[in-house]
Amino acid sequence: MSEAINVLSPNRVISKQTLRWLVGFQLLLLFFIWVFSPTVFLPKPSEVFQALREMWMAGLGGELITSFYLNLQAIAISTVLSLLLAYLTVIPFFRPFVMLLSKLRFLSMVGLTFFFTLMATTGHELKLYLLVFSVSVFFVTGMAEVVAAIPKESFDLARTLRMGEWRVVYEVVVLGQADKAFEMLRQNAAMGWMMLTMVEGISRSEGGVGAMLLNQNKHFHLSAVFAIQLTILLLGLGQDYAIGLLRKVFCPYASLTLERK
Amino acid sequence: MATCTYGKTLLKIEDVSLEYDGRPILKHVSAEIRDIIRPDCVQGQVVGFLGPSGIGKTQLFRIIAGLNKPTSGRVTVNGQDLPVQAGQVGVVAQDYPLFEHRTVMSNLLLAAGQKEKDAKVAHDKVVQYLNDFALLDKARLYPVQLSGGQRQRCAIIQQILCSDHFLLMDEPFSGLDLLMLEKTTELIQKVANRDELNTIIVVTHDITAAAAVADHLWLMGRDQDATGNPLPGSHIVETYDLVERDLCWHPGIITHPRFLDFVREVKERFRSL
Numbered sequence: 001m002s003e004a005i006n007v008l009s010p011n012r013v014i015s016k017q018t019l020r021w022l023v024g025f026q027l028l029l030l031f032f033i034w035v036f037s038p039t040v041f042l043p044k045p046s047e048v049f050q051a052l053r054e055m056w057m058a059g060l061g062g063e064l065i066t067s068f069y070l071n072l073q074a075i076a077i078s079t080v081l082s083l084l085l086a087y088l089t090v091i092p093f094f095r096p097f098v099m100l101l102s103k104l105r106f107l108s109m110v111g112l113t114f115f116f117t118l119m120a121t122t123g124h125e126l127k128l129y130l131l132v133f134s135v136s137v138f139f140v141t142g143m144a145e146v147v148a149a150i151p152k153e154s155f156d157l158a159r160t161l162r163m164g165e166w167r168v169v170y171e172v173v174v175l176g177q178a179d180k181a182f183e184m185l186r187q188n189a190a191m192g193w194m195m196l197t198m199v200e201g202i203s204r205s206e207g208g209v210g211a212m213l214l215n216q217n218k219h220f221h222l223s224a225v226f227a228i229q230l231t232i233l234l235l236g237l238g239q240d241y242a243i244g245l246l247r248k249v250f251c252p253y254a255s256l257t258l259e260r261k
Numbered sequence: 262m263a264t265c266t267y268g269k270t271l272l273k274i275e276d277v278s279l280e281y282d283g284r285p286i287l288k289h290v291s292a293e294i295r296d297i298i299r300p301d302c303v304q305g306q307v308v309g310f311l312g313p314s315g316i317g318k319t320q321l322f323r324i325i326a327g328l329n330k331p332t333s334g335r336v337t338v339n340g341q342d343l344p345v346q347a348g349q350v351g352v353v354a355q356d357y358p359l360f361e362h363r364t365v366m367s368n369l370l371l372a373a374g375q376k377e378k379d380a381k382v383a384h385d386k387v388v389q390y391l392n393d394f395a396l397l398d399k400a401r402l403y404p405v406q407l408s409g410g411q412r413q414r415c416a417i418i419q420q421i422l423c424s425d426h427f428l429l430m431d432e433p434f435s436g437l438d439l440l441m442l443e444k445t446t447e448l449i450q451k452v453a454n455r456d457e458l459n460t461i462i463v464v465t466h467d468i469t470a471a472a473a474v475a476d477h478l479w480l481m482g483r484d485q486d487a488t489g490n491p492l493p494g495s496h497i498v499e500t501y502d503l504v505e506r507d508l509c510w511h512p513g514i515i516t517h518p519r520f521l522d523f524v525r526e527v528k529e530r531f532r533s534l
Contacts, residue, residue, distance in 0.1 A: 162348030162375045253403040
């Protein structure tokens with residue numbers, strides 16, 4: 001009874017078992033709504049699974065690999081670039097540049113296509129540039145904020161331990177904020193999947209799930225659209241879990257003080 | 262009266278002034294700490310650094326630690342000719358900062374390794390400190406998993422391992438109950454008396470606690486004009502020698518009438534600042 005009250009009260013900690021029950025219940029409820037929804041625009045689960053089988057036969061697996069590889073490449077490049085730029089904000093010279101870069105997140109990807117087309121030699125390169133740019137402008141903004149928010153006391157602690165300023169940066173900014181960098185990576189990697197479909201729509205030379213999704217959407221094959229979305233969702237969840245696991249392994253201290261572990 | 266003599270100057274503040282935007286914060290601050298030598302015992306030095314809020318204690322604290330440069334004057338340690346550098350004087354801030362991404366052992370090894378290049382020697386030294394300060398079983402924990410007292414001890418060890426016998430402690434008595442206050446006082450004495458050259462400066466508002474732990478007290482304040490208004494720029498207005506007054510190194514001194522009279526005297530001076 002008390003656990004039932006906890007579930008509906010603010011700031012209460014619930015047991016793992018209760019959480020599992022809650023997740024199961026809400027998934028079931030969602031499935032129920034899906035099955036019995038009267039709207040014709042929401043395909044039934046059986047239709048979606050049928051479409052999924054057909055799409056799989058039509059090469060969804062291969063398209064997924066193409067997209068996954070593109071996204072992985074983009075995430076890797078964006079992570080290196082963004083972290084490097086964010087860490088460089090410790091040097092005043094780079095701050096205006098990073099600030100300017102961060103403002104570019106308001107620009108539309110479509111408007112940048114022409115510029116990146118001139119730079120790229122292949123379709124894959126064009127997509128990669130577009131994705132790296134789109135993810136990096138958000139990643140670098142978030143991470144630069146993390147670096148700027150480090151309290152003075154942390155730098156002082158490192159200095160009182162006879163560390164030179166580069167060592168201070170490594171200890172306080174790089175190692176000390178590693179848990180937050182993983183969290184940023186997790187959010188931006190998810191954003192990569194969101195942008196992927198747009199990018200693959202701009203250049204369809206290699207295919208990919210994005211191009212496949214746009215094709216199905218164009219012909220109003222809603223079951224197929226849902227099937228692809230479901231596949232992307234599952235892949236994204238796996239990726240999210242993997243990055244979370246890495247964070248747990250490399251930064252076990254990060255969740256020690258949380259109320260909700 | 263406890264017999265002692267004074268040896269070499271360990272820390273010297275020479276005519277330190279500090280200005281921000283032309284506004285004087287510190288004005289001609291001068292003080293020194295000398296090695297106290299007592300026969301047949303290892304005696305470190307403890308200075309209580311008192312002053313009202315906003316008087317510039319933190320600014321002087323940072324200058325002594327080598328974290329800030331004064332506008333003029335300098336602080337030197339161990340008779341060196343060069344001004345103090347960050348790292349020579351350990352700093353234990355009020356919230357006992359430690360690297361949260363490292364375990365207790367890793368925090369201490371990092372500090373020890375900064376001064377001792379032989380990894381084996383550094384490791385042995387850390388283990389000895391952990392043992393002496395009852396933290397050995399906490400070596401694998403992260404700082405957030407420590408209690409307040411354990412964290413305080415860990416922060417002190419970290420700074421002692423790396424500094425040149427000097428330790429600045431910012432408000433170590435703040436928010437402590439009576440039992441913890443006694444424990445902290447004992448801890449400060451214990452750390453000070455581990456080495457003849459160990460020197461601890463305790464910055465605090467707590468006059469009684471400072472007098473109980475220190476051998477000298479510095480009182481920081483501002484001069485006043487003829488109408489009683491404070492003039493800009495603080496300095497050390499009073500220095501109390503507790504050795505001379507025979508008020509230190511006696512167990513249970515805090516209940517002695519002479520000690521209570523002394524605390525009253527300091528409090529009255531404090532109020533006049």
